[in-house]
Amino acid sequence: MVSPFSNRNRILENKLCYVIEDAFPVSKGHCLVIPRREYADYFNSSEAEKKDLWALVDETKNYLEKKYSPDGFNIGINCGESAGQTVMHMHIHVIPRYHGDTENPRGGVRGVIPHKQSY
Numbered sequence: 001m002v003s004p005f006s007n008r009n010r011i012l013e014n015k016l017c018y019v020i021e022d023a024f025p026v027s028k029g030h031c032l033v034i035p036r037r038e039y040a041d042y043f044n045s046s047e048a049e050k051k052d053l054w055a056l057v058d059e060t061k062n063y064l065e066k067k068y069s070p071d072g073f074n075i076g077i078n079c080g081e082s083a084g085q086t087v088m089h090m091h092i093h094v095i096p097r098y099h100g101d102t103e104n105p106r107g108g109v110r111g112v113i114p115h116k117q118s119y
Helices: 047-068 108-112
Strands: 017-021 031-035 072-076 092-097
Touching (some): 047 072, 047 092
Antiparallel strands (some): 031 092
């Protein structure tokens, strides 16, 4: 199987992972951190992959701060169809957030279940 990410321009990379812009961004600068090895779920990542994934999450945050000056970030991983995963190649979303991009950001990632977001 050919990864749906393989032909995309890489923004950053390290030994085991790389970063691309999301094809369907939810905000300006939305990026994906992706392992080179193809597997579906974060929980199948090796310790070395986890180290390189999280190193690139940090590098991506720094890159996005310099390029777009966001006011915050959401970081997310969907594991399985019930969690909203549509591409079965593990990836981490790094989503820049901007003041006013939503009426009420309270609850952040809790918004995956809308009636649980506000508390």
